[in-house]
Amino acid sequence: MSRAFKRNFLQHALAVRRWCERHGASGGIDPFSMSMDLALGGKQVRFRPQFVVEPVPGQIGFVPMLDTGVAGFVGWFPYGGxxxxxxxxxxxxxxxxxxxxxxxxMAGLDATGIRGPYIVKRRKSTLGRGLRGPYPAGHAPALVEDEYWEQFxxxxxxxxxxxxxxxxxxxxxxxPTVRGDGVKTMRRLIEDQLPPGAPFPEDVDGLAAWQGLTLDSVLAAQRSVIADYRYMxxxxxxxxxxxxxxxxxxxxxxxxxxxxxxxxxxxxxxxxxxxxxxxxxxxxxxxxxxxxxxxxxxNPQLHPAVYAAMLDGVFGIEDSGGRK
Missing domain, CATH: 3.30.470.20 (ATP-grasp fold, B domain)
Structure with a gap:
């Protein structure tokens, strides 16, 4: 069974169906574009889809068209972006x-502003890619173009x-954490929690070092350590x-x-x-x-529960608090 929740098309479709049932709305999905048309009270709105692609295992991006390489669905928007x-x-x-x-x-480009552990990020959205660290305050960051440091x-x-x-x-x-058993390394404990065939997380060696470990350290029984800090x-x-x-x-x-x-x-x-x-x-x-x-x-990946408020807003339906 798929591990996906927010990227599962059926979860999004189910949320929209429930809203339509509550309000007596009608609609359909264009099989070519996967755009969704909904109608209620004489008003019709087209909702545009967003899909996830994975050009390299573990590295994702969002695209507006259903095509070869699409790995999941991340929501319908009432506008094009x-x-x-x-x-x-x-x-x-x-x-x-x-x-x-x-x-x-705290964040910036000047290392003199660092007062505690920090991570290195890119200024543009990278969907969790390219993060490094955390590093101790005394470790001057070697930043490349588009990178900055941020307090951890x-x-x-x-x-x-x-x-x-x-x-x-x-x-x-x-x-996310892993708990030691006195036998397995931190690397092996992380691998055991990943979905089958999933790539190992990027740059978690810095996270291991921040906790006084290496990825090849055997974790003492019952010791819990952070395994990643990326939302994605x-x-x-x-x-x-x-x-x-x-x-x-x-x-x-x-x-x-x-x-x-x-x-x-x-x-x-x-x-x-x-x-x-x-x-x-x-x-x-x-x-x-x-x-x-x-x-x-x-233009974020959508959680299926957003549709109730979004569709109410688009069609001018007041909620129990009187909000449109």
Whole structure:
């Protein structure tokens, strides 16, 4: 059985079907483009698909057409694609977020700003590729073009999807770990958790070194260590099952932090394309419950649970709170 959840076409189709049943909507899917047409109350809207491709095992990208090489489905959008400055450059986002009063990790190009463990990232979205580290503060980063350093914040991975300023789906996930048995190496324990045939994660030797290990170290029995820190990691359990906690965080500090971030980031979208936009925000939640915001994404992989809010918004249906 497939491990995919968010990339499973059937999960997306089921979510749309349930919405159509609730509201009496009708529609169909174009077999050539896989675009979806929905009609309700005299209004018809075409939703455009987004697919995932894997040109090299473990390295993915998103494309708008169904063709040879497509490895999964990542959602329908009611528009052909949008982009804006803070969604296209992670350092631009961090400066914006800092100015907006949001908590962000220290980051930059100048090594003199480093005060603790850090990782190296690319400024453009790479879907989890090209990350290196974490490195100790005394280790000066050797940055190449388009790279920057970013403070490493241990905690839980966070990804939240927003329809306009409203957080509609939220994932909060423990960093993937492996537990020692006194016999197997860290490398072998990681391999045992990967799907069959999956490539070994990139650059986890730095993560092992940060924990005082090598990938060939035998882990003591019951010792638990972090195995990856990338959201797109195949070790992330949210790749295989639903981890939406949106309802569970209502009334919490986490919800308040996400609402503030969503409002700030939504207002940063140019006014002419702002209304009716789906975007996501990534972050880390530290042990005290503080969110450290990392980046925002303009055309993200969709969680199937986003459709209720997105379709309500597109067709002008008010929810129980009176929001359209």
């Amino acid at each position: 949008k982009a804006w400055p803070i969604s296209q450059d992670k350092l631009v986002f961090k400066q914006f977020a800092r100015d907006a009063g949001l908590r962000v990790p 914040v241990p905690g839980k991975m966070l990804k939240a999807w927003f329809w306009d300023a409203e957080p509609v789906v939220v994932e909060v996930i423990d960093l 990691s195949l070790l992330n359990p949210a790749t295989a099952s639903d981890h939406d906690v949106r309802e569970r965080i209502r009334g919490t500090s986490l919800e308040a932090q996400l609402r503030e971030a969503g409002e700030r980031c939504w207002m940063a979208i140019p006014q002419e394309i702002r209304d009716g936009t789906m975007f996501s925000i990534d972050g880390m939640v530290d042990p005290e419950g503080n969110v450290w915001f990392l980046e925002t994404n303009c």
